[in-house]
Amino acid sequence: MRIGMISESLEDYLEIIYNLIDEGNIARVKDIAARKNVSMSSVTPALRRLAKEGLIKYTLRSDVELTGEGKKLAARIVDRHEFVKHFLVSLMKVPEAIAERDACIFEHYMSPETFRRLVVFFEFVDTCGMDIRDRFEQYRRNMESTGASDPCTSPDCRNTEMGSRHRRRWGQVKTLLMLKPGEKGRIARIQAPGAIRQRLIDMGVLPNVEIEMKRAAPLGDPIEIKLRGYHLSLRKEEAESIIIFPAQIEIREPDSGSGEYYG
Amino acid sequence: MRIGMISESLEDYLEIIYNLIDEGNIARVKDIAARKNVSMSSVTPALRRLAKEGLIKYTLRSDVELTGEGKKLAARIVDRHEFVKHFLVSLMKVPEAIAERDACIFEHYMSPETFRRLVVFFEFVDTCGMDIRDRFEQYRRNMESTGASDPCTSPDCRNTEMGSRHRRRWGQVKTLLMLKPGEKGRIARIQAPGAIRQRLIDMGVLPNVEIEMKRAAPLGDPIEIKLRGYHLSLRKEEAESIIIFPAQIEIREPDSGSGEYYG
DNA sequence: GCTTTAAGTTAGACGGATCTAATTAGATGC
DNA sequence: GCATCTAATTAGATCCGTCTAACTTAAAGC
Numbered sequence: 001m002r003i004g005m006i007s008e009s010l011e012d013y014l015e016i017i018y019n020l021i022d023e024g025n026i027a028r029v030k031d032i033a034a035r036k037n038v039s040m041s042s043v044t045p046a047l048r049r050l051a052k053e054g055l056i057k058y059t060l061r062s063d064v065e066l067t068g069e070g071k072k073l074a075a076r077i078v079d080r081h082e083f084v085k086h087f088l089v090s091l092m093k094v095p096e097a098i099a100e101r102d103a104c105i106f107e108h109y110m111s112p113e114t115f116r117r118l119v120v121f122f123e124f125v126d127t128c129g130m131d132i133r134d135r136f137e138q139y140r141r142n143m144e145s146t147g148a149s150d151p152c153t154s155p156d157c158r159n160t161e162m163g164s165r166h167r168r169r170w171g172q173v174k175t176l177l178m179l180k181p182g183e184k185g186r187i188a189r190i191q192a193p194g195a196i197r198q199r200l201i202d203m204g205v206l207p208n209v210e211i212e213m214k215r216a217a218p219l220g221d222p223i224e225i226k227l228r229g230y231h232l233s234l235r236k237e238e239a240e241s242i243i244i245f246p247a248q249i250e251i252r253e254p255d256s257g258s259g260e261y262y263g
Numbered sequence: 264m265r266i267g268m269i270s271e272s273l274e275d276y277l278e279i280i281y282n283l284i285d286e287g288n289i290a291r292v293k294d295i296a297a298r299k300n301v302s303m304s305s306v307t308p309a310l311r312r313l314a315k316e317g318l319i320k321y322t323l324r325s326d327v328e329l330t331g332e333g334k335k336l337a338a339r340i341v342d343r344h345e346f347v348k349h350f351l352v353s354l355m356k357v358p359e360a361i362a363e364r365d366a367c368i369f370e371h372y373m374s375p376e377t378f379r380r381l382v383v384f385f386e387f388v389d390t391c392g393m394d395i396r397d398r399f400e401q402y403r404r405n406m407e408s409t410g411a412s413d414p415c416t417s418p419d420c421r422n423t424e425m426g427s428r429h430r431r432r433w434g435q436v437k438t439l440l441m442l443k444p445g446e447k448g449r450i451a452r453i454q455a456p457g458a459i460r461q462r463l464i465d466m467g468v469l470p471n472v473e474i475e476m477k478r479a480a481p482l483g484d485p486i487e488i489k490l491r492g493y494h495l496s497l498r499k500e501e502a503e504s505i506i507i508f509p510a511q512i513e514i515r516e517p518d519s520g521s522g523e524y525y526g
Numbered sequence: 527g528c529t530t531t532a533a534g535t536t537a538g539a540c541g542g543a544t545c546t547a548a549t550t551a552g553a554t555g556c
Numbered sequence: 557g558c559a560t561c562t563a564a565t566t567a568g569a570t571c572c573g574t575c576t577a578a579c580t581t582a583a584a585g586c
Contacts, residue, residue: 009573029534042574044535049572061534061581079430086433092380102377109368117355117403123470124402126452129461130393139387140380167342170349189389198392207386272543292564305544307565312542324551324564528586535580542572549566555559 018074176242179213185244192241281337442476448507455504
C-alpha cells in the first residue's frame with residue numbers, strides 16, 4: 001500500500017462519496033454500497049476508517065459529509081481519474097469502457113510526477129501544431145488493418161499477450177551495429193534525425209521488422225543487412241541509429257520432478 | 264481483484280522468480296523473500312498458492328521452477344513492466360526511479376487494449392518523422408522553467424496535487440462559445456486545424472490560461488474576450504475550437520454536527 | 527400512537543497476505 | 557557420526573476488506 005496514505009479501497013469510498021455529493025445527492029450508505037457493488041455492512045466500517053483519518057464526518061445513521069481534507073483528497077483522485085481516462089480515450093484511442101476501468105486503478109497509484117508529465121505531454125500535443133492526434137489516428141488505423149505493428153499477430157512474435165515464453169526487452173538499448181554477422185534481431189525503433197530516418201523508413205526499416213546482420217566491413221562501414229528478404233547496405237551512422245530488441249530469452253524447460261508436490 | 268486471475272501479490276512473486284532464473288540464479292525462498300522485502304515465512308504459502316494455480320513447480324525444500332503457463336504469464340508481466348517504464352522514461356521524461364515504481368503497479372492492472380495502444384503510439388512517435396521526442400523535451404523544459412503549464416503553480420489553481428477542493432473536469436467538453444458574458448474559464452486545449460490554432464497560440468490562447476467572455480454579438484460573431492489583461496476579438500469558429508475546463512465545483516462546507524462521532 | 531418497512535448497524539466468520547517465534551531438514555565441520 | 561548452522565517450514569496471530577444473518581432505528585401509513 002502507498003505509505004502514509006489510505007488504502008485503494010478507502011480512496012474508492014471517498015471518491016464515491018464525493019461524486020454523489022457532486023451530483024447533488026446526499027451520500028447514504030445504501031447508495032455508496034450500490035456504487036461500490038458491496039454490501040451495506042461493508043460500508044459502515046469503511047466509513048469509520050475514513051472518519052478516523054479525518055476525511056469525512058460520520059455520524060451514525062445520518063448522511064456522510066466530507067471534511068476539507070477529504071474534499072482535497074477526493075478532488076485529487078477524481079481529477080486523476082478523469083484525466084487518465086481522457087488521455088487514454090482522446091489521445092491513445094482506447095475504447096471508453098476500457099479506459100474507464102484502467103483509470104479506476106491508475107487514479108490510486110500514479111505518482112504525482114508521472115501525472116504531471118502526462119498532463120504536460122497532453123498539452124504539448126494540442127499546442128505543438130503538428131496535428132499529432134489526427135496523424136496518430138491515421139497511423140493506428142493503418143497498423144490495425146495490416147496488423148503490422150501488433151506484437152501479438154506478427155508471425156515471429158506470438159508474444160506478450162498470449163502465446164510464448166518470450167518478451168521484448170524494451171529497456172535495454174542495442175543498436176543494429178552490435179549484431180554479429182548472421183545474428184538476427186527485431187527493430188524496436190529508429191533514433192535518427194529527420195532526413196536519415198525518412199530514408200530508412202522508405203527502405204522498410206520499421207518497428208517490429210526482423211533484420212539480419214550479414215556482414216560489416218573491417219572499419220564498420222558499410223554494413224550489409226537482410227530485411228524482408230532483400231539485402232541492403234547501410235552506413236555506420238544509420239546502423240547505429242536503429243535500435244534492436246535485444247535477444248529474447250528462453251528459460252529452460254523444467255524436467256518433471258518428484259517428491260512432495262502441490263498442484 | 265482481477266477476475267479469473269491471480270492477485271497482484273502473486274504476480275509479483277511470479278515476476279521475481281522469473282527474473283531470478285533469467286539472471287542465471289536458482290530461485291530460492293530466501294532470495295525471493297529478499298526481493299519482495301518480505302519474511303521467508305510469507306513466501307512459502309505464496310509458493311503454495313502459485314503451485315495450486317499451476318504456475319510453478321514447487322517441491323518442499325527445493326528450488327522453484329516455472330511451468331509453461333507460469334513462464335507465459337511472467338513474461339507478459341515483465342514485458343509490460345519494461346515497456347511502461349521505458350515509455351514513461353524515454354517519452355514522458357519521468358525520472359527513472361519514479362517510472363520504475365509506477366511500472367510496478369501498472370504491469371498488474373493495465374488492460375491489454377491500453378497496453379497495445381501505448382505500444383502503437385510509441386512506435387508512431389518514432390516513425391512519424393516529426394521529432395516528437397525532441398520537440399516535447401523542449402516544450403517541457405520551457406514549461407518547467409516558466410511554470411506556466413504546471414497546474415499546481417499557476418495562481419488560479421492550487422489544484423489537484425496539493426491545495427484546494429477544485430478539480431478540472433477533463434472529460435467534459437465545453438467550448439469558449441458556451442460561456443455567458445462575464446463568465447470566466449480556464450483553457451483546456453485548442454481543437455483547431457493548423458493555421459487557426461497557430462493564430463490563437465500566437466495571441467496567447469494557451470492551456471491553463473484564464474479567459475473571460477465579455478460579450479458576443481447577436482449571431483455569435485464576433486466574440487469579445489479578455490485574456491491576460493487585454494481584450495481580443497474572435498470569430499465564432501475560433502471560439503468554438505477553444506476547449507474550456509468546465510466550472511469547478513465547490514462542495515458546501517459541512518457544518519460541524521453533533522451526535523456519535525468517529526475521529 | 528401503533529405497526530410496518532426500509533435503512534443502517536452489529537456480530538461473527540472468512541480469505542489473503544503478512545508477521546514473529548518455534549520447529550524441522552539438510553549440509554558442513556570436525 | 558554427532559554437533560552446528562542455515563534454509564525452509566509450520567504454528568499462531570493480526571489486519572483489511574469483505575460477506576451473511578440478525579438486530580436496531582427512524583420514518584411512513586393508517
